[in-house]
Amino acid sequence: MKKLFLILAVVFGVISVSARTNYSHDIEILPEQAQTILKQNFKAGVSHIKIGKEFGQIREYEVVMTDGTEISFDKHGNWKDVEVSHAKAVPSVFILNPIRTFVKENQNAVYVTGIEKKNYGYEVELSNGKDARFTEKGKFIRYGD
Numbered sequence: 001m002k003k004l005f006l007i008l009a010v011v012f013g014v015i016s017v018s019a020r021t022n023y024s025h026d027i028e029i030l031p032e033q034a035q036t037i038l039k040q041n042f043k044a045g046v047s048h049i050k051i052g053k054e055f056g057q058i059r060e061y062e063v064v065m066t067d068g069t070e071i072s073f074d075k076h077g078n079w080k081d082v083e084v085s086h087a088k089a090v091p092s093v094f095i096l097n098p099i100r101t102f103v104k105e106n107q108n109a110v111y112v113t114g115i116e117k118k119n120y121g122y123e124v125e126l127s128n129g130k131d132a133r134f135t136e137k138g139k140f141i142r143y144g145d
Contacts, residue, residue: 022051030061031077041091042069081116086127090115098138099124 027035027046038046044067052060060080061073069088072080082090089111092100099122103110107126114125121135123144131144 033077
């Protein structure tokens with residue numbers, strides 16, 4: 001019985017250390033590349049930063065700005081996704097020219113409110129509620145489900 005309790009204690013200890021999330025308000029905890037992206041492209045300040053860890057290693061950073069904008073970065077500071085309120089557009093620096101051109105030519109008075117890097121390329125959320133998928137070079141694949 002003592003062995004069972006010891007094994008369970010070790011298992012719970014490993015689980016609690018392996019998947020831990022921390023929060024911060026300090027932009028300085030982010031990699032320099034992420035700090036630069038935020039400073040150059042967003043006027044709002046940082047509300048909070050969720051630091052996702054796995055087995056004690058940082059996996060990602062999820063930044064929430066004071067205006068509600070959400071940006072996720074990998075552990076190196078590369079952006080993974082950007083989502084703004086439906087009243088605003090994602091800054092154009094995050095959107096490839098072919099994607100911008102497609103949206104402008106095929107969707108009347110619509111703008112990008114979210115963009116996420118995927119294995120196949122990009123998934124883009126539009127202000128009219130539609131999702132569109134594009135290759136890594138910005139070629140339209142199809143509208144999402």
